[in-house]
Amino acid sequence: MDGILVRRVIPSDNSCLFNALGYVMDHDKHKAPELRQVIAATVASDPRKYSEAFLGKPNEEYxxxxxxxxxxxxxxxxxxxxxxxxREIAAYDIQTTRCDLYGQEMKYPERALLIYDGLHYDALAVSPFEDAPEEFDQTIFSVHKDRSIGPVEMRAMKFVQEEQRKRRFTDTANFTLRCGVCQIGVVGQKEAVEHAQATGHVNFQEFR
Structure with a gap:
């Protein structure tokens, strides 16, 4: 494999998963509204499969x-x-270095890569050289007969391990956040969710 593996940073605007995916699939970092519509339409079309037990909330509410x-x-x-x-989607978790693979049971012929730091998704791509423009990024990789994507897979795992070593993740059980609305401090994702549910505030900033 030629080139270098790079992390393409996606804006932190609560839609990073969708925009990261838009980038790796379509080279478009502004796909979130469209992809949210796709998901809502898919879920609404099959209420038996996408039941309250599956979604954690009633189909219509979800x-x-x-x-x-x-x-x-x-x-x-x-x-x-x-x-x-x-296509398969591989989501690499920096904190655990785990890779969750979506769509693998369908044996899709190609795979795209995301990286997750506990709160935020970015895109992974292969760039031909350092600081090459993003339009030269390769973001779709062929899946081989052994269901791997060859050297890219090893390189992605090494990259994630290096990010973990540099502690480029958020420990969501123990991180400290400040509410951007009322400035109250909370510890961990659980407290943040409880505060958001109680107040309707969803604008948190991490602080140490």
Missing amino acids: CAWILNSEKWGGAIELSILADYYG
Whole structure:
């Protein structure tokens, strides 16, 4: 494999998962509204599959929720979008160095790569050389017979391990956040969620 593996930073605007995916699939960092519509339509079309037990909330309520640009995506959304694009999506978690693969049971012929730091998704790409323009990025990789993507896979894992060594992740169980609205400090994702539910405030900043 020629080139270098790079992390393409996606803006932190609560839609990073969708925009990171838009970038690796379509070289477009502004796909979030469209991809939220795709997910809502998919979920609404099959209420038996996308039941309250599966979604964690009633089907109709989930569809309204995912269309809200303040809401974050996760595993459910990645699995739906893997099927929508007909490609595997590998999401690398920096804190654990785990790779979650979506769409693998469908044996799709190609794979795209995301990286997750506990709060935020960015895109992974292969660039021909240091500081090359983004239009030269390769973001789709062929899946081989052994279901790997060859040297890119090893390089991605090494990259993630290096990011972990540099502690470029957020420990969501123990991180400290400050509410951007009322300036109250909270510890961990659980407290942040509770504060958001109690107040409606969703603008948190990390501080140490």
